[in-house]
Amino acid sequence: MAAPIAVAIDAPEIETAARWASAVAPHVSTLKVGLELYLRYGPEIVATIRGANKVELFLDLKLHDIPATVAGAARAVARLRPRFLTVHATGGSDMIRAAVEAAPDTRIAAVTVLTSLDEAALEAVGVRGPASDAVRRLAVLAVDAGARALVCSPQEVASLRAEVGPDITLITPGVRPAGAERGDQARVATPEEALAAGADLLVIGRPITRAPDPGAAAAAIGAALRRARATAS
Numbered sequence: 110m111a112a113p114i115a116v117a118i119d120a121p122e123i124e125t126a127a128r129w130a131s132a133v134a135p136h137v138s139t140l141k142v143g144l145e146l147y148l149r150y151g152p153e154i155v156a157t158i159r160g161a162n163k164v165e166l167f168l169d170l171k172l173h174d175i176p177a178t179v180a181g182a183a184r185a186v187a188r189l190r191p192r193f194l195t196v197h198a199t200g201g202s203d204m205i206r207a208a209v210e211a212a213p214d215t216r217i218a219a220v221t222v223l224t225s226l227d228e229a230a231l232e233a234v235g236v237r238g239p240a241s242d243a244v245r246r247l248a249v250l251a252v253d254a255g256a257r258a259l260v261c262s263p264q265e266v267a268s269l270r271a272e273v274g275p276d277i278t279l280i281t282p283g284v285r286p287a288g289a290e291r292g293d294q295a296r297v298a299t300p301e302e303a304l305a306a307g308a309d310l311l312v313i314g315r316p317i318t319r320a321p322d323p324g325a326a327a328a329a330i331g332a333a334l335r336r337a338r339a340t341a342s
């Protein structure tokens with residue numbers, strides 16, 4: 110079974126993206142296309158990434174605007190039939206609901222607090238207290254507005270699961286295998302920790318795509334997750 114991993118295909122050009130996609134697709138459930146590729150290539154990149162790869166598509170555009178504009182944007186990309194589409198939860202209830210209504214066949218995933226932000230960075234933008242408090246507040250707001258998926262760091266997954274129940278898909282970037290470079294991620298955990306905490310889908314980019322052999326890196330993390338699952342059950 111493909112591992113519950115969304116590989117972030119954050120490449121500067123389409124040829125590299127296609128190479129990464131075909132290398133990792135046999136090992137993972139999902140491929141994620143984000144702003145870097147979508148803003149350069151638009152729907153063409155979605156067709157390329159899907160190509161012959163049997164994977165779900167995660168379109169990570171992190172929409173954040175007034176409700177009417179987000180509705181229009183969500184409608185524009187809904188025809189690409191992504192499994193997931195991200196919006197920023199801080200856009201508020203009406204904006205999230207507008208996205209949900211505009212893309213009924215897509216799971217709108219509300220990004221709570223970016224995994225690159227630590228407590229000090231949050232305070233600098235006016236959010237006081239632990240990141241987990243803001244994550245919880247935004248998660249409840251997003252689910253009440255109809256979002257069926259949430260993006261948070263692995264550090265908040267266990268408490269969010271208790272808060273929102275089993276039916277909401279919990280997606281965690283900020284995943285770093287032991288010893289991997291953290292880069293710009295602040296709130297991180299290993300793949301095994303994220304899974305044990307209750308994440309449904311782990312977003313992993315550079316630890317896979319920047320490895321000497323991305324296919325082997327994806328396979329190795331997938332195998333580690335299967336071992337962790339077998340030990341836990």
Ligand SMILES: O=C(O)c1cc(=O)[nH]c(=O)n1[C@@H]1O[C@H](COP(=O)(O)O)[C@@H](O)[C@H]1O
Nearest residue numbers: 117143169222223224260282312313314315
């Ligand atoms: O929405 C996301 O996917 C996302 C939310 C978030 O809070 N943090 C975050 O890193 N991401 C995305 O997850 C991916 C993480 O990539 P790596 O840091 O290379 O593993 C990037 O494509 C980010 O855009």
